[in-house]
Amino acid sequence: MNWDDLRYLLALSEHGSLSAAGRHLRVDQATVGRRLAALQRAVGIPLVERSSQGMRLTAAGEQAVLTARRIEDTTAALARQLAEAEPRVAGTVRVTAPDTVASQLLAPNLALLRERHPELQVELLASSRAVNLARQEADVAVRLFRPLEPTLAVRRLGTLAFALYASPDYVRRRGRPRLDALREHVLVTDDASVPGTAEKQWLEEVGQGASVALRSNTRYALLTAARAGVGLALLPCYLGDTEPGLLRVCPPEKVPPREAWLVVHQDLQRVPRVRAVIDFLGEVFTREVPRLRGDKPAVGTRRKRR
Numbered sequence: 302m303n304w305d306d307l308r309y310l311l312a313l314s315e316h317g318s319l320s321a322a323g324r325h326l327r328v329d330q331a332t333v334g335r336r337l338a339a340l341q342r343a344v345g346i347p348l349v350e351r352s353s354q355g356m357r358l359t360a361a362g363e364q365a366v367l368t369a370r371r372i373e374d375t376t377a378a379l380a381r382q383l384a385e386a387e388p389r390v391a392g393t394v395r396v397t398a399p400d401t402v403a404s405q406l407l408a409p410n411l412a413l414l415r416e417r418h419p420e421l422q423v424e425l426l427a428s429s430r431a432v433n434l435a436r437q438e439a440d441v442a443v444r445l446f447r448p449l450e451p452t453l454a455v456r457r458l459g460t461l462a463f464a465l466y467a468s469p470d471y472v473r474r475r476g477r478p479r480l481d482a483l484r485e486h487v488l489v490t491d492d493a494s495v496p497g498t499a500e501k502q503w504l505e506e507v508g509q510g511a512s513v514a515l516r517s518n519t520r521y522a523l524l525t526a527a528r529a530g531v532g533l534a535l536l537p538c539y540l541g542d543t544e545p546g547l548l549r550v551c552p553p554e555k556v557p558p559r560e561a562w563l564v565v566h567q568d569l570q571r572v573p574r575v576r577a578v579i580d581f582l583g584e585v586f587t588r589e590v591p592r593l594r595g596d597k598p599a600v601g602t603r604r605k606r607r
Contacts (some may be wrong), residue, residue: 306340307369309333310348310358314366318355377437378568391420394578398443401520401540402561403427406585407443414581421574434566441578442564445498454570456579458561458586462553462595463500466541469548470530478533478550484510487532489523492516499557504535538595553595561586561593 312322312333319330319337326333341348348362358366398407403425411423429445432438435452447455465478478486488511491501495518514532517523520540527534528546535556541547563582569575586593 302343303339304372306336306343307365307372309336310340310362311366311369311373313337313349313356314358314362373436377435380437388573389420390418390573390577392574393422393424394441394574395424395426395439396441396443396578396582397426397428397430397432397439399429399445400427401537402443402445405540405543406589407582410581410585410588414578417581418574418577421577423578434564440565440569440575441582443582444562444564445559447560447562448564452567454565454567456563456583458563458582459590459593461559461561461593462538463535463556463558464538464541464549464553464595465533465551465556466524466527466536466544466547467533467550468528468530468546471527471532472548472550474530480507480551480555483508483533487512487514489513489515489517489526489532489534491523492518494518498559500535500559503557537593539589539592542592542595549595 308326309322312325313319316322316325319333323330323333337349344361344365346361347359348365349356350359351357396403396407404427407425411425414421414423426432426439431444431448432442434440434442435450443458445461447457467478475486486508488504488508490504490508490513493516495501512532515523515526517526520536523534524536524540524544524547526532527536528544533550534541536547537559538549538553541549563579565575565579570579590596
C-alpha cells in the first residue's frame, strides 16, 4: 500500500466529494479518484462507495480514516520539528488572511520582505476560513478573532475600525443618512454565511426596517455595489477610506471595532523563515495603525472653502 494514498481518503472524508478533496489537495478530481482506486486495490476491500448523496466511506473506510489522521498529525509534527534545523531565512511560508487584509495590507508591503530575504517565498491565501495550522494548511494566519487552541501561539496585531460608506450619487439622491433613521435607506450587507460579528450585529440593530438590495459573502462586492450607488455598505476603514468613489457617512466611533490576531503553531514560531514573516506582519500592522483606526480623513469628502 502507498501510504500517501491515505491523504486522498482523508481529504474525501473531510470535504465530502472528489472535487472538493481535489481543491483541498490542489489536484484535479480525476487524480483523487485514481489514487482512491489504487488504495482500494492495494487493501483488497472497498473503502468508499457511491450513494444518492455522493461518495461516502464504508465501515472499513472509517477505520482507515482514523489511522490516516494519526499518520498525518505525526507527519506534520515531524515536519515542524525538522524545520527548526534550517538556519537560513529561505523556503516557502504560507500565510492566510481575510481577502481585504491580504490584498490591501499584506500584498502591497511584500516588496520590503522580499528585499530583506530574497530566498523567502510567500504563498498568500486570501480566505476567511480558519484553516487548520496543525495540519499545515498554512504556516501563519491573520484572523479577526482570537483562537483558543492550546497548540497555537497568538499575538494581537491591532484594532480595525468600521464605518458606513455611500457613493456621492447615493447621497445626492437619498440624502446623508442618520443612524437613527437608517430604515429610510438601502443597505448592501453580509449574507448568512458571514458569522455574527459585532459590527454585523450593530448594523442589523441600527438598520432595522431598512431595505436590503444586496447580500454577499465578500466585502469587495459590497464596496463595488456601494460605489455604484446601490446602497450603504459597512466596510473596514482601511478599505473604504482608500476608495475615491465612496464617502464615509458615519464616524467609526459609532461602530464596534474588530481585533486582528496573528496565529502560528507553537512548534513553528522559532523557525527562521516563519519568524521573519511574523516580524514582518507585526511591522505592517504597526505602520498602518492610523489607516486601520480610520484616523485619516475619508477620500472624497468636501474640502472647506478658503
